[in-house]
Amino acid sequence: MFALGLLLSAPAAAQDGADAGAAIPQVAPPSGLVWQDLPNDAGRAIRLEWKASPDDASGAGAVRGYRIERAESPAGPWALVDSVLAGITSRVDQTVRRDREYFYRVVAITPEGLVPALSVTGPAIARSQWINGERWSILVFTVLFFAFVLYYIASAQAGKKPFVRRIPGIDAIEEAIGRATEMGRSVLYVPGINDIDEIQTVAGLVILESVARITARYETPIKVPVTYPIPFTIAEEMVKSGYLNAGKPDQYDPDSVRFVSPEQFAYVAAVTGIMLRDKPAAHIFMGAFYAESLLLAETGFSTGAIQVAGTANVHQLPFFVVACDYTLIGEELYAASAYLSGEPKLVGSLKGADLIKIVIIGVIVLGCALETAGVTGLTTWMRSQ
Amino acid sequence: MKRELPLFMTAVIGLFMIVSFFVPHQWVSVPADFLQASAIIVVAFGYVLGGANVLRVNLDAIGKRERDWPYKVVLLVSLIATVAIGAVEGRGFLNPGMKSRWIYDQLYAPMSATMFALLAFFIASAAFRAFRIRTVEAALLAVAALLVMLGRVPVGNLMTGFLPEWAQLGSVQDWIMNWPQNAAKRAILIGAALGVMATGLRVILGIERSFLGGED
Numbered sequence: 001m002f003a004l005g006l007l008l009s010a011p012a013a014a015q016d017g018a019d020a021g022a023a024i025p026q027v028a029p030p031s032g033l034v035w036q037d038l039p040n041d042a043g044r045a046i047r048l049e050w051k052a053s054p055d056d057a058s059g060a061g062a063v064r065g066y067r068i069e070r071a072e073s074p075a076g077p078w079a080l081v082d083s084v085l086a087g088i089t090s091r092v093d094q095t096v097r098r099d100r101e102y103f104y105r106v107v108a109i110t111p112e113g114l115v116p117a118l119s120v121t122g123p124a125i126a127r128s129q130w131i132n133g134e135r136w137s138i139l140v141f142t143v144l145f146f147a148f149v150l151y152y153i154a155s156a157q158a159g160k161k162p163f164v165r166r167i168p169g170i171d172a173i174e175e176a177i178g179r180a181t182e183m184g185r186s187v188l189y190v191p192g193i194n195d196i197d198e199i200q201t202v203a204g205l206v207i208l209e210s211v212a213r214i215t216a217r218y219e220t221p222i223k224v225p226v227t228y229p230i231p232f233t234i235a236e237e238m239v240k241s242g243y244l245n246a247g248k249p250d251q252y253d254p255d256s257v258r259f260v261s262p263e264q265f266a267y268v269a270a271v272t273g274i275m276l277r278d279k280p281a282a283h284i285f286m287g288a289f290y291a292e293s294l295l296l297a298e299t300g301f302s303t304g305a306i307q308v309a310g311t312a313n314v315h316q317l318p319f320f321v322v323a324c325d326y327t328l329i330g331e332e333l334y335a336a337s338a339y340l341s342g343e344p345k346l347v348g349s350l351k352g353a354d355l356i357k358i359v360i361i362g363v364i365v366l367g368c369a370l371e372t373a374g375v376t377g378l379t380t381w382m383r384s385q
Numbered sequence: 386m387k388r389e390l391p392l393f394m395t396a397v398i399g400l401f402m403i404v405s406f407f408v409p410h411q412w413v414s415v416p417a418d419f420l421q422a423s424a425i426i427v428v429a430f431g432y433v434l435g436g437a438n439v440l441r442v443n444l445d446a447i448g449k450r451e452r453d454w455p456y457k458v459v460l461l462v463s464l465i466a467t468v469a470i471g472a473v474e475g476r477g478f479l480n481p482g483m484k485s486r487w488i489y490d491q492l493y494a495p496m497s498a499t500m501f502a503l504l505a506f507f508i509a510s511a512a513f514r515a516f517r518i519r520t521v522e523a524a525l526l527a528v529a530a531l532l533v534m535l536g537r538v539p540v541g542n543l544m545t546g547f548l549p550e551w552a553q554l555g556s557v558q559d560w561i562m563n564w565p566q567n568a569a570k571r572a573i574l575i576g577a578a579l580g581v582m583a584t585g586l587r588v589i590l591g592i593e594r595s596f597l598g599g600e601d
Contacts, residue, residue: 042414098411128410139407145579149586197424199581206584206593229431232438255442259435263493265500277453291504298507312577314570322515330573334580337593345592353583360575 027055027062029115030089030106035124040135043098043128049090050106053115056086067107067114068093074103074120083109096126137382144359149352156348164347169308169326170339173284176306176325177214180281186221187211188280190296191235192287192311193267195228200312203334204287205234207310210340211284212242216251223274224257227267232259268292272299285309285324286333289316297323310336392591399589439464529565533558 032051037043048068055062063086069078070093081093081104096102103122108115152162180187189211191204208224215222224239226232236257243252260270272295275283283300285293285307293309293316300307301323309320310328320327328336331353338346367378398420405417443457451457471478471485478485516527535541536558545553587593 040409042409042411130408130410132407132409135407142403142582145582146586149583153590153592195428199584202588203580203584228428229433229435230428232435233431255445257438258442259438263497265497268500269496291501294507294511295500295504298511312573312580314573314577317573318515319511322511331576331580334577334584337584338587346587349583349587349592353579356579357576 027108027110027112027115028053029108029118030056030066031118033104033106033117033119033121035104035121037124037126038092040129040132041126043126044096045092045094046096046102046104046124046126047090047092048104048106048121052087052089053108056108061111063108063110063115065109067109069105069107069117071103071105072101074122078105096124098126098128101125134384136384138384141356141360145352145356148355149349152348152351152355153345154348156344159344161344162347162351164335164339164350167328167332167335167339169310169328169332170336172306172308172326173211173340174214176282176284176308177211177218177220179306181218181220183281185279185281186223187215187282187284188271188274188278188300188305189222189224190271190283190285190287191224191226191231192285192289193227193264193292194288195262196230196234198288200288200333201231203337204310205231205238206337207286207333207340208235209238209242209245210337212239213246214242216243216246216248219248219251221253222256223278223280225260225267225271225274226257227260227262229259232257264290264292268295271296275299275303275305279303279305281305283307285311285320286328286336287311288313289320294319294323300324388594392594396589396591399585403589436464529561533561536561 030050030053032049034049036047036049038045038047050066053063065083065085066088067083068081068091070081071078081095082091084091093102093104101123102125103120104124105117105120107117156162177187189208191208192198192201194201196202196205212222222239224235226235236254239257240249240252243249261267274280275296276299280303283296283305285296286309289296289309289311290313293311293313297307297309297320307324308326308328309324310333311317311320312330312333314330317327317329335350335353338350363378363382367382370376370378401413402417402420405413408414440461443461446457447454447461467485467488470488474483474485477483479489480486516523516530518524518527532554535544536554536556541554541558550556584593
């Protein structure tokens with residue numbers, strides 16, 4: 001998709017911008033300008049590449065940089081798109097409109113002034129694509145994964161309940177709530193510190209419904225401090241739903257879910273304050289956590305509460321493992337709601353994930369074998385952006 | 386209908402957003418971008434609800450003279466003052482010389498830094514517990530941690546400088562971080578990514594519907 005470069009003589013380009021009224025410095029201009037419609041986009045970008053000026057030697061200082069100029073006809077008028085430092089020979093113009101013809105030229109910037117462009121390239125046209133060719137492998141695996149999940153959900157609906165291994169961390173949630181009930185204290189539930197666009201927050205809020213159902217059954221108060229407004233409204237619904245499903249809607253306390261602050265350390269101050277003042281007997285952390293994970297878990301540890309945590313943020317897992325009694329690692333967080341509900345359809349989706357994991361392990365082993373044998377086709381196909 | 390409509394919308398929009406990941410064409414990407422931008426409007430309404438909750442909960446506690454109620458007065462005064470000053474100053478409220486900027490620099494930033502700084506002490510206490518060698522696994526963890534910590538500071542290389550390069554602490558910690566650590570981390574990440582997809586699919590297909598509240 002490379003366009004033919006239209007070679008124009010330097011004096012012919014003397015219209016505006018780059019060369020208006022300036023004496024022409026004795027520096028060779030850049031050459032070989034070519035364009036390419038950036039693939040796999042909605043026709044919003046054109047990639048430009050050129051050969052540097054022969055005087056653009058490292059450290060020489062004869063060329064300071066390049067101006068990339070654009071026009072809608074080879075004769076101009078030319079408008080500045082961008083400029084780059086010397087030594088750089090490519091740029092992506094992300095200010096184009098799709099299906100429109102553009103012409104480009106590159107002008108060298110020197111201490112004495114601008115060197116007129118030697119060549120103009122065009123017409124360059126950015127077109128929209130229907131399929132992102134770099135994502136075929138993801139598409140295949142996604143379709144396969146969805147097929148597996150749907151198959152297991154259908155088989156669960158048909159009465160074939162799949163086996164799921166015991167997850168001690170999830171079993172410990174009920175134990176923790178039971179302990180809080182025996183001690184006559186509350187349960188603190190922290191659904192992470194991210195907004196609802198983070199899937200870990202969604203998982204944390206879904207688990208909250210099951211936790212609220214158990215606290216309702218045991219008639220134990222629950223406190224849910226939340227960072228962002230949207231998770232706050234959903235958390236309210238979850239807790240309300242838990243009490244309703246436990247058959248005790250009248251025991252729902254509207255103050256149990258509190259909006260605190262989206263600011264990380266303000267939230268930490270509030271939650272650690274609740275831990276130290278109210279002394280809940282069980283702390284449950286489920287969602288996305290960052291630097292505050294250890295602040296929360298260590299403060300909770302110092303109060304003697306039983307602590308269950310779950311996150312898919314790999315860097316925070318060690319902190320939870322150290323400071324909490326039980327930790328759900330990565331995918332266990334997403335499995336928790338299905339595990340707690342025991343609903344066959346939800347459990348069926350876990351089996352689909354297990355099966356695709358086996359496929360992925362097989363592909364990894366096959367890829368290693370092929371790479372070792374010098375066959376790179378699979379690795380290239382799997383590489384995506 | 387109260388449940389079917391949200392489920393239907395979730396399914397349609399969810400599937401559309403999945404398709405937009407694979408189809409860059411403007412007929413798909415432009416509506417997808419619009420949907421993502423629309424979320425900001427929903428969030429703006431959410432802040433009103435959040436602010437109302439903060440006022441209700443704290444005013445209630447002040448009215449009932451609950452324990453530590455004076456702190457809640459401080460919270461509400463700070464909240465209202467910050468919002469009011471920001472609203473009066475309007476655009477550019479965080480420019481140098483503005484009162485909002487002063488609140489941010491002189492109050493908010495130091496308080497955040499103070500909370501963050503506490504992490505140093507918590508890391509020390511957590512490390513103390515983590516490295517108590519009571520089992521084989523704990524012993525392996527402690528030894529690996531010791532090697533990595535020593536390998537990442539100059540004294541580690543100084544101690545083992547006389548050894549062949551592969552046996553020096555710098556190389557050993559590189560090996561631990563690049564191979565066993567990376568393998569375990571990637572396994573967790575692959576599992577978590579599949580968990581993300583499974584959770585998303587459950588929500589899109591309406592199998593996970595607890596977020597709608599109540600039973601069918």
